[in-house]
Amino acid sequence: xxxxxKLIWVFVIASMVIFAINLFIYQRVNQTIQEIxxxxxxxxxxxxxxxxxxxxxxxxxEYLNTKGSGALENYYRSEQDYANLTSQLNDNxxxxxxxxxxxxxxxxxxxxxxxxxxxxxxxxGGIVEKYKQGYEDSxxxxxxxxxxxxxxxxxxxxxxxxxxxVLLASLQYLEWVSSSILIxxxxxxxxxxxxxxxxxxxxxxxxxxxxxxxSAGNFNADYIEVTxxxxxxxVSRAFxxxxxxxxxxxxxxxxxxxxxxxxxxxxxxxxxxxxxxxLQYLQAQINPHFLFNSLNAGxxxxxxxxxxxxxxxxxxMADFFRYNVKKVxxxxxxxxxxxxxxNYIYILNVRFSDEIHFEKKIDxxxxxxxxxxxxxxxxxxxxxKHGIREIDRAGKIRLTIAKKDNKIVIRIKDNGSGMTxxxxxxxxxxxxxxxxxxxxxxxxxxxxVISRLRLYxxxxxxxxxxxxxxxxxxxxxxxxxxxxxxxxxxETAHVSDITG
Amino acid sequence: MKIRAHDSKRTTTILLVAGLVIVVIMxxxxxxxxxxxxxxxxxxxxxxxxxxxxxxxxxxxxSSPLWQSVYASAQAAAAEQDAxxxxxxxxxxxDYSLSDLMRIAxxxxxxxxxxxxxxxxxIVNLINEAAAAIPSIPVITVLEDETQSQRKSFVGVNSxxxxxxYGEQVLDVIxxxxxxxxxxxxxxxxxxxxxxxxxxxxxxxxxxxxAAHPINVTAVNINTKSPFDSEEAIREIFVKSKPVPDVLVCxxxxxxxCAYQSAIDFALVGxxxxxxxxxxxxxxxxxxxNNISATLSLDxxxxxxxxxxxxxxxxxxxxxxxxxxxxxxxxxxNNVDQFLPVPDETAK
Numbered sequence: 001x002x003x004x005x006k007l008i009w010v011f012v013i014a015s016m017v018i019f020a021i022n023l024f025i026y027q028r029v030n031q032t033i034q035e036i037x038x039x040x041x042x043x044x045x046x047x048x049x050x051x052x053x054x055x056x057x058x059x060x061x062e063y064l065n066t067k068g069s070g071a072l073e074n075y076y077r078s079e080q081d082y083a084n085l086t087s088q089l090n091d092n093x094x095x096x097x098x099x100x101x102x103x104x105x106x107x108x109x110x111x112x113x114x115x116x117x118x119x120x121x122x123x124x125g126g127i128v129e130k131y132k133q134g135y136e137d138s139x140x141x142x143x144x145x146x147x148x149x150x151x152x153x154x155x156x157x158x159x160x161x162x163x164x165x166v167l168l169a170s171l172q173y174l175e176w177v178s179s180s181i182l183i184x185x186x187x188x189x190x191x192x193x194x195x196x197x198x199x200x201x202x203x204x205x206x207x208x209x210x211x212x213x214x215s216a217g218n219f220n221a222d223y224i225e226v227t228x229x230x231x232x233x234x235v236s237r238a239f240x241x242x243x244x245x246x247x248x249x250x251x252x253x254x255x256x257x258x259x260x261x262x263x264x265x266x267x268x269x270x271x272x273x274x275x276x277x278x279l280q281y282l283q284a285q286i287n288p289h290f291l292f293n294s295l296n297a298g299x300x301x302x303x304x305x306x307x308x309x310x311x312x313x314x315x316x317m318a319d320f321f322r323y324n325v326k327k328v329x330x331x332x333x334x335x336x337x338x339x340x341x342x343n344y345i346y347i348l349n350v351r352f353s354d355e356i357h358f359e360k361k362i363d364x365x366x367x368x369x370x371x372x373x374x375x376x377x378x379x380x381x382x383x384x385k386h387g388i389r390e391i392d393r394a395g396k397i398r399l400t401i402a403k404k405d406n407k408i409v410i411r412i413k414d415n416g417s418g419m420t421x422x423x424x425x426x427x428x429x430x431x432x433x434x435x436x437x438x439x440x441x442x443x444x445x446x447x448x449v450i451s452r453l454r455l456y457x458x459x460x461x462x463x464x465x466x467x468x469x470x471x472x473x474x475x476x477x478x479x480x481x482x483x484x485x486x487x488x489x490x491e492t493a494h495v496s497d498i499t500g
Numbered sequence: 501m502k503i504r505a506h507d508s509k510r511t512t513t514i515l516l517v518a519g520l521v522i523v524v525i526m527x528x529x530x531x532x533x534x535x536x537x538x539x540x541x542x543x544x545x546x547x548x549x550x551x552x553x554x555x556x557x558x559x560x561x562x563s564s565p566l567w568q569s570v571y572a573s574a575q576a577a578a579a580e581q582d583a584x585x586x587x588x589x590x591x592x593x594x595d596y597s598l599s600d601l602m603r604i605a606x607x608x609x610x611x612x613x614x615x616x617x618x619x620x621x622x623i624v625n626l627i628n629e630a631a632a633a634i635p636s637i638p639v640i641t642v643l644e645d646e647t648q649s650q651r652k653s654f655v656g657v658n659s660x661x662x663x664x665x666y667g668e669q670v671l672d673v674i675x676x677x678x679x680x681x682x683x684x685x686x687x688x689x690x691x692x693x694x695x696x697x698x699x700x701x702x703x704x705x706x707x708x709x710x711a712a713h714p715i716n717v718t719a720v721n722i723n724t725k726s727p728f729d730s731e732e733a734i735r736e737i738f739v740k741s742k743p744v745p746d747v748l749v750c751x752x753x754x755x756x757x758c759a760y761q762s763a764i765d766f767a768l769v770g771x772x773x774x775x776x777x778x779x780x781x782x783x784x785x786x787x788x789x790n791n792i793s794a795t796l797s798l799d800x801x802x803x804x805x806x807x808x809x810x811x812x813x814x815x816x817x818x819x820x821x822x823x824x825x826x827x828x829x830x831x832x833x834n835n836v837d838q839f840l841p842v843p844d845e846t847a848k
Contacts, residue, residue, distance in 0.1 A: 017522060093584050096548035100586055104608040111607035144604050151592050170537050181529040185522055192518045199510065
């Protein structure tokens with residue numbers, strides 16, 4: 001039922017109640033007025049009776065006087081009328097004084113009309129004595145009946161007057177009682193309308209309250225209970241649905257914000273590591289550009305002088321440092337990384353007269369996979385510094401890159417002094433490899449490499465160190481996904497990170 | 501659907517409760533109104549009781565305590581026999597004569613008439629006319645008889661017996677100083693019962709009188725043709741009679757009370773010995789104070805009931821005893837206490 005229909009019903013029923021009460025009161029008032037109207041009816045009819053009786057007597061007198069046919073006709077008519085009137089009178093013997101009077105009037109009237117009839121007959125028959133006597137008798141009876149009618153009329157009048165007073169007073173009482181009833185019913189009616197409209201409006205009020213609550217920011221407000229099928233019910237349902245949608249939206253936003261926060265955190269961490277690396281590099285390299293240019297100038301000089309080896313050496317040096325400077329902000333391919341390792345080993349072997357035996361076993365198909373830059377060189381440098389530098393036998397370093405089950409496994413193995421398990425654990429947990437005062441050639445330590453790899457691939461097992469103990473050599477294993485998609489995704493994130 | 505059921509249930513409850521409250525308010529209001537109306541005494545024509553027979557009681561002396569008492573007992577007796585007695589003329593504004601009332605009764609076709617005749621010869625004719633009417637209306641005479649008429653029965657006291665009783669009371673109060681005994685009559689006709697009572701008293705008293713101590717018994721007729729005659733006539737006796745009678749015999753209740761009042765007014769209480777009739781409160785109190793010597797009380801209750809019984813008996817069996825005797829009780833100082841506490845006018 002719609003609100004409009006409901007309100008119309010409230011109005012209709014309230015009006016109908018008042019209307020019914022009014023109808024009832026009017027009916028009562030009319031009834032009382034009618035009773036008042038009827039009060040003197042008995043007197044009126046008795047007066048009529050008396051008039052008719054007089055008419056008989058007069059008509060008879062006139063007939064006796066004139067013997068006119070008109071008078072006779074009038075006599076019979078009035079007698080008939082009188083008989084009709086007296087037939088309505090009581091003819092039972094009762095203990096009611098007035099009814100007994102009626103009975104006596106009726107009986108005497110009967111006697112009277114017999115006498116008048118006989119008198120008229122005597123007149124027609126010309127029996128003078130008889131009709132004169134009859135006239136006298138009728139006169140006497142006429143006076144008796146009139147006296148009885150008069151007495152009865154008086155009694156009726158007394159009672160009627162009393163009743164009239166009572167009814168008149170009762171009319172005033174009725175007015176008073178009716179007004180009281182009307183007021184009481186109106187109060188009930190108002191109450192009814194209030195209760196009813198409140199029932200209709202209550203869901204609306206509840207809706208407004210909840211809407212206020214929600215607009216104040218409380219999205220956990222209770223759902224509105226839908227109790228009606230009217231417009232408010234429809235609006236309440238829509239509101240509940242809206243509230244639900246808002247909650248869902250908020251939840252989704254929260255989740256995405258959380259993801260973004262984690263990403264951001266990761267990026268910031270990465271950046272901080274890179275910044276750290278860069279700082280260390282800058283501390284180590286005062287002016288790399290001056291160094292590259294100088295090295296290039298050196299290489300050209302060596303070329304002009306025909307010193308080809310020197311030229312090659314200086315070129316490799318320049319490449320090595322250029323890569324470090326250039327690639328420090330971005331990731332690179334595995335191929336570039338291997339190139340840097342080659343350059344580094346070449347430089348070392350020139351420096352230390354082919355002391356290091358470097359072997360590569362590489363699956364060339366996977367060399368285009370992207371990995372964080374400056375990762376392999378620091379590991380190889382580490383193997384040289386802490387591995388084979390400290391042994392007397394010929395140092396060997398072996399680099400293996402192979403694809404295995406959708407993964408690329410990079411191994412850097414040396415035959416150097418090896419590591420204890422405790423030391424391995426320390427390194428894996430972020431303890432610096434460098435001894436006091438010793439800096440790596442690029443300024444990037446193993447610790448930095450591990451952190452960057454872990455962040456880049458989002459897992460911890462990307463980097464592993466194995467050693468069978470002191471003097472047993474060390475193997476570093478990097479396991480990265482071969483799936484180009486993942487690599488691409490990571491690259492995008494990484495690039496955005498750098499630029500950001 | 502559940503929502504709707506819940507909603508409509510609540511609406512129905514509200515409607516029902518409100519409807520109930522409205523009905524209760526209206527009912528209370530109208531009940532209060534009806535109570536006020538009932539309390540204000542609206543004369544309702546309550547269903548009257550119907551009776552088989554309609555009797556008329558006709559007497560010149562309707563308002564006297566004796567006849568009121570007779571009427572009450574007649575009414576009570578009639579109710580037992582499915583009859584209603586109307587004290588004819590009592591509610592009319594015109595004070596009709598006895599013969600007028602008889603005429604009215606006959607023309608009203610009542611079923612029976614209880615009549616106290618007043619000695620008027622016209623009454624005899626009317627009694628006969630009633631008897632001859634079709635259907636016949638039986639007439640029972642009460643207290644006074646009309647032996648020459650076709651009345652069906654007489655209920656009352658034998659005037660001879662009554663005269664004897666009065667005579668005895670008079671003889672009781674007579675002493676050596678008694679010279680005049682006066683009997684108050686209400687009727688002129690010498691054939692009536694009252695005259696017979698007077699004759700009896702006269703005979704009994706004169707039998708006691710001697711030449712040395714003669715006692716004069718006289719009758720004074722008090723004209724009752726118009727109201728207040730008794731009172732005026734009795735006062736006149738006290739004013740004009742020289743000497744005032746020593747014993748005053750009253751044959752009806754009004755005369756007795758008037759004589760007593762006059763004796764008080766003329767300071768002759770004790771000097772005039774009053775023998776009264778009927779046992780009204782005033783008379784009984786006067787006897788108690790020794791102001792009235794004695795009174796003869798007719799059993800009014802018996803008068804009423806016997807006359808009604810006689811009428812019904814005649815109507816139903818067309819035959820009834822010619823005479824019903826009614827007890828007469830003498831009340832004097834010795835036995836007045838038995839009658840005093842009784843507030844009822846009817847005396848045993």
